[in-house]
Amino acid sequence: xxxxxxxxxxxxxxxxxxxxxxxxxxxxxxxxxxxxxxxxxxxxxxxxxxxxxxxxxxxxxxxxxxxxxxxxxxxxxxxxxxxxxxxxxxxxxxxxxxxxxxxxxxxxxxxxxxxxxxxxxxxxxxxxxxxxxxxxxxxxxxxxxxxxxxxxxxxxxxxxxxxxxxxxxxxxxxxxxxxxxxxxxxxxxxxxxxxxxxxxxxxxxxxxxxxxxxxxxxxxxxxxxxxxxxxxxxxxxxxxxxx
Amino acid sequence: xxxxxxxxxxxxxxxxxxxxxxxxxxxxxxxxxxxxxxxxxxxxxxxxxxxxxxxxxxxxxxxxxxxxxxxxxxxxxxxxxxxxxxxxxxxxxxxxxxxxxxxxxxxxxxxxxxxxxxxxxxxxxxxxxxxxxxxxxxxxxxxxxxxxxxxxxxxxxxxxxxxxxxxxxxxxxxxxxxxxxxxxxxxxxxxxxxxxxxxxxxxxxxxxxxxxxxxxxxxxxxxxxxxxxxxxxxxxxxxxxxxxxxxxxxxxxxxxxxxxxxxxx
Ligand SMILES: Nc1ncnc2c1ncn2[C@@H]1O[C@H](COP(=O)(O)OP(=O)(O)OP(=O)(O)O)[C@@H](O)[C@H]1O
Ligand SMILES: [Mg+2]
Numbered sequence: 001x002x003x004x005x006x007x008x009x010x011x012x013x014x015x016x017x018x019x020x021x022x023x024x025x026x027x028x029x030x031x032x033x034x035x036x037x038x039x040x041x042x043x044x045x046x047x048x049x050x051x052x053x054x055x056x057x058x059x060x061x062x063x064x065x066x067x068x069x070x071x072x073x074x075x076x077x078x079x080x081x082x083x084x085x086x087x088x089x090x091x092x093x094x095x096x097x098x099x100x101x102x103x104x105x106x107x108x109x110x111x112x113x114x115x116x117x118x119x120x121x122x123x124x125x126x127x128x129x130x131x132x133x134x135x136x137x138x139x140x141x142x143x144x145x146x147x148x149x150x151x152x153x154x155x156x157x158x159x160x161x162x163x164x165x166x167x168x169x170x171x172x173x174x175x176x177x178x179x180x181x182x183x184x185x186x187x188x189x190x191x192x193x194x195x196x197x198x199x200x201x202x203x204x205x206x207x208x209x210x211x212x213x214x215x216x217x218x219x220x221x222x223x224x225x226x227x228x229x230x231x232x233x234x235x236x237x238x239x240x241x242x243x
Numbered sequence: 244x245x246x247x248x249x250x251x252x253x254x255x256x257x258x259x260x261x262x263x264x265x266x267x268x269x270x271x272x273x274x275x276x277x278x279x280x281x282x283x284x285x286x287x288x289x290x291x292x293x294x295x296x297x298x299x300x301x302x303x304x305x306x307x308x309x310x311x312x313x314x315x316x317x318x319x320x321x322x323x324x325x326x327x328x329x330x331x332x333x334x335x336x337x338x339x340x341x342x343x344x345x346x347x348x349x350x351x352x353x354x355x356x357x358x359x360x361x362x363x364x365x366x367x368x369x370x371x372x373x374x375x376x377x378x379x380x381x382x383x384x385x386x387x388x389x390x391x392x393x394x395x396x397x398x399x400x401x402x403x404x405x406x407x408x409x410x411x412x413x414x415x416x417x418x419x420x421x422x423x424x425x426x427x428x429x430x431x432x433x434x435x436x437x438x439x440x441x442x443x444x445x446x447x448x449x450x451x452x453x454x455x456x457x458x459x460x461x462x463x464x465x466x467x468x469x470x471x472x473x474x475x476x477x478x479x480x481x482x483x484x485x486x487x488x489x490x491x492x493x494x495x496x497x498x499x500x501x502x503x504x505x506x507x508x
Contacts, residue, residue, distance in 0.1 A: 008505045079464055081491050081503040218493030 016074045017084070020067060020091050021146060027063040027098050028142035032135050034060070034105035035201065039131045041112045042194070053109035060102035067095035083215070087148075090215035094145060097207050101138060104197040104204075111190045121184060121191055123173035127198070130166040134198045137163065137205035144209060150216040156209035157221060163202030170195040260285045260425060260455040261306060261343075266320035268301050268310065268479075275301045277479040278320075283425065288447060288456045290466035290487065293476035294507060299459045302476070303427050306457065307343035308336055324424070341368055344418035348430040350410030352402030352417075357394050360402040360413055361385060364421035380420055387453075388416035389446045408439025415446060419454075426450075428458040432465065444469050463503055467491045475499045 008014050034053050041050035071092045074080070080088055115121070137156050144152035174192045178185050213221040259282035268276035276298045283289050283306075291299040301310070308329060310316040322329050329339055341364065352360050361381045364370075371377035381398070385391040390412040394405070402413050411431055418426055428447075432440040447456060447469045460466050466473055467487060474484040475498070483490065483499045494500045501507050 006506070009507065010505055013505065081463060081467075081505075082494050082500050084504045085492060 010078070013074075013078050013080075013084075016070065016078070017087070020070055020074070020088075023063060023067045023070070024091060024094060024098075025142065025146060027060060027067065027095060027102075028138065028145075030056070030060050030063065031098050031102040031105060032138050032142075034102050035108075035131060035135045035138065035198075038105045038108040038112070039128060041109055042115065043128065045112065045116070047113055050109040050112035054106050057102050057106040060099055064095045064099040068092060071095070083218070086215045086218060090145070090211040093211050094142075094208050097204050097211075098138075098142075101201050101204050104201050108194050108197050111194055114190050115187050117184065117187055120181075121177065121188060123170050123177055123188075124191055126166060126170050126173070127191075127194065130163060130170070130195065130198050133159070133166070134163050134201045134205070137202050138208075141205045141208035141212060144212045145215070148212070148216040150213050153209040153212040153216070154221065157206050157213075160202045160206045163199055167195050167199035259283060260325065262321075262323045263305070264321040266302070266305060266318065266322060268298070268305060268319075269317045270313070271315045275479050276305070279476075279481045280320075281474060281481060281484055283455050283457055284472070285455045286452055287471040288451050288458060288469050289472045289474065290470035291457065291459045291474050291476060292461075292463065292466050292502070293482075294502065295461075297476040298479045299476055300429050303429055303457060303459055306425070306427055307340050307345055308334075309340075309345065311336065341421045342423055343425040343427060344421065344423040346411070346414050346418055346426065346428040346431050348433050350407055350414050350434065352405070352410050352413050354401065354403055356399045357385075357402050357405070357413060358398040361416050361420045364417060368421055370421060384416040384420040385413075387419050387446075387450055388412045389442055389449070390416055406439070408435045408442060411435060411439070411443060412446065415443070419450070423454060425455040425457065428456065430459055430461060433461065440465070463491070475502065477502070 034056060037049055038053045040046065041053065071088050075085075075088055078084075115124075137159060140152055140159075141156045143149070144156065171192065174188050174195070178188050181188075210221045213219075261283040263282075264280045266276055266279045267274060279302060291303060293299055301316075304310045305318050305322060306329075310318055318330065324339070324342060328334070329343075353363065355363070358381055361384050362371075362377055365377060365380050371380055382391060382395075385394060390409060393409060394400075394413075402410065405413060411434075415426075415431075432443050435443065444465065447458070450456070458466075458469060460469075470487045472484065473487045473490040475482045475490065475494075475496070477498050483494060483496045485495070490499065491503060494503065
């Protein structure tokens with residue numbers, strides 16, 4: 001008899017945990033794909049692709065429910081302790097956060113038909129780079145979960161600042177554009193909401209990273225110091241637009 | 244994690260009821276406990292957990308010198324109760340076992356009436372001046388043990404006629420009746436169903452603070468539910484001793500984690 005460090009004596013427990021990890025990887029992959037597709041739909045004004053993102057969000061919602069059911073059942077039946085307990089609680093919370101990420105992607109897709117003059121909206125050129133980083137954060141936070149990698153989780157938390165910085169630049173550029181081109185105000189507002197959605201996606205990836213850090217170490221992630229942000233107040237006014 | 248060695252010795256807030264320092268126990272040539280130092284605090288229920296044969300019962304029995312009854316057992320190191328060395332030649336062992344009571348795995352009521360089971364200790368220790376006072380002790384003890392309501396109309400029935408769970412609560416009432424300072428429980432619920440177990444756990448919750456309680460259990464959830472401090476033993480050594488909430492959510496030692504998460508052997 002010696003501690004093995006990996007497998008449980010009750011093998012069925014490991015198979016529950018593995019099944020959950022598989023589903024978390026899947027919901028993560030789907031939401032990452034939803035971000036990429038919604039951005040492609042926006043760039044190409046592809047209404048069919050945008051509609052597909054909206055339709056596929058249902059799959060993400062279903063997956064979240066299945067993850068929650070199995071987590072709930074595993075906690076009830078196996079009475080997990082220590083790192084097992086932390087991982088299951090993290091799984092439960094991560095599935096909810098990733099589902100929200102899917103909602104933001106869906107919200108971007110829903111705005112695609114409303115942006116018809118993309119070529120005249122200068123600040124839109126910043127969105128592809130911003131979305132690339134936001135999806136990287138989503139992917140890395142979920143990779144960190146799969147590998148129980150607290151360092152990678154910290155890294156995601158740190159890199160979220162880049163997404164915030166993008167948002168702040170786009171915010172200023174859009175406001176300037178609105179002042180100079182009052183006839184574009186409606187479409188520019190949608191553009192701003194899209195940037196806001198991407199910024200929220202970054203925040204949610206950070207939330208995932210924080211849970212990964214906790215699951216891996218048992219400690220809360222050290223706070224990232226946030227510089228005072230001129231757009232914070234306006235952000236609050238804009239609030240969450242996703243549904 | 245920092246300072247886990249210091250953590251092992253401390254028992255939380257307040258001055259300890261019992262202290263043990265560098266305790267070793269041998270059965271003949273075989274060492275069953277290896278250099279264990281631990282404090283037991285008044286305000287806490289302390290749980291001892293660990294795989295079968297790791298020495299939980301052996302160590303528990305040191306705390307009221309029950310090992311004296313095993314001829315080949317030899318105990319070294321220092322154990323104190325309220326600062327007094329319990330292995331000193333001047334220590335009255337009968338008195339000690341009244342101050343440090345014990346409840347065993349299998350309920351073991353005497354083949355006497357319920358009343359006499361509880362009155363037994365107070366009688367031999369001369370704790371009651373007369374019949375009224377003895378009645379009073381019996382009633383209070385049964386009440387604290389959560390058994391009074393179920394037996395008050397049948398105090399003269401035999402203790403052995405009670406259900407297993409009731410017998411165990413009777414044994415706890417018997418331990419309480421001599422007004423001990425510490426109560427040691429060695430797997431007190433292992434022969435009981437979940438409802439009877441819940442009643443014992445509730446009773447532990449009710450009496451904690453009045454007595455220092457040490458409980459040995461194989462049931463991880465039980466340790467988590469009833470105790471505030473948990474000690475994990477492995478092969479006769481104390482691996483980790485700390486806050487129960489910490490041990491079960493974020494243990495410091497890999498051995499502890501493997502055991503409580505069911506990854507052990
Ligand atoms: N009376 C005895 N004579 C000889 N060896 C003993 C005696 N009692 C216990 N031992 C040995 O001491 C070691 C510790 O036993 P102990 O009963 O304290 O373990 P435990 O942790 O209480 O186990 P369990 O969970 O099975 O009750 C074991 O190796 C056991 O075989
Ligand atoms: Mg034992």
